[in-house]
Amino acid sequence: MTEPSTKAAYDAVAPLYAELFSNVLETLPLERALLATFAELVRASNTGPVADIGCGPGHVTAHLHSLGLTAFGVDLSSEMVTLARQAHPDLRFDEGSMTALDLADGVLGGILAFFSTIHTPPRHLPAVFTEFERVLAPGGHVLLGFLTGDDPLPREVDHKVTLAYQWSPDSLADLLCQAGFSEIARMQREPYENERFRQAHLLVRKPQEP
Template structure:
């Protein structure tokens, strides 16, 4: 099967800036108290349910994977970029990091107690995101949790913006949550904050959702561009 161009382009873009990205962002959580709070809440509910390990999808240089491990989770990272994976393995040799794509995870059904997608869906075209969330639902165990971080806005239609690495999208939390519901996931909590000084002038959002213990995935139409 031919690999979609968006995956090739995103991999190449992150391979090219991997070292610089790691230098800029490996300590970024120290400046993000609200994100740390959501990660702590995510870790607590995942530990309480004890349904399996946590995959940090789009893990980059592994700094958030390591943070999850420090919070008491059995965490491993997956990233599309082999350069990012190499840096993550070098920085955190005790943890597991693999190459892979969110669109087709090399994991059995129900294998995970949790998924973290920390600003890693932002490059996924809107019409492909439903398939990604269906894949998340597949690999989550019943009762498993997903924490999703993304750039937000009020417009119900996802909007492109010129990300410094490659083309990206902003979503309203309500629109993104509707796609998650269609995939069979239910909302537990959300956080929306205003940008800090020096950040892009966009809101930042987190959605914490759960796969029900009795799955009732809805097969409604997927997002289609206008």
């Protein structure tokens, strides 16, 4: 699915999405634990702010802020950015693409991509990870959430908003390694009652410069 069509799909559902998911972290204890770990590592590295890439209505950006991080959100959907600014006027939200972030090299201490790369066609994902590596400072961390399944190759799935892809953790870890990251941890869980797919996270780090 191309970026224009993904943007249009999320623009169309932005108010409903915000209504359904703005409090979703309250029902996700494992994800909250991962976010707390990510925040602790970013604070300890003291390498810069965190960008919540694909921030949607800003609920996870606000959660990162509550964990003591200097966090801001970026989203392809202008409607999502508008809702995020309305809901969290004290935080920064920018419209932008994860394939060409409007950020200088090495300025971020962390990147959160909380199920925001799932609509990226597999052939384009290496470029996204290369862009993440560019804007992240040495020693910075990335926490990536994604849909996962048994197939070792990426597989199209019928996401409720627009076409998405499942990835195996090994396949995504290999792509991140090729982009210059080192894996720290991974987590995979079965879908909850109201979910359709297994979910997984990878926590990776950009190595310190020699």
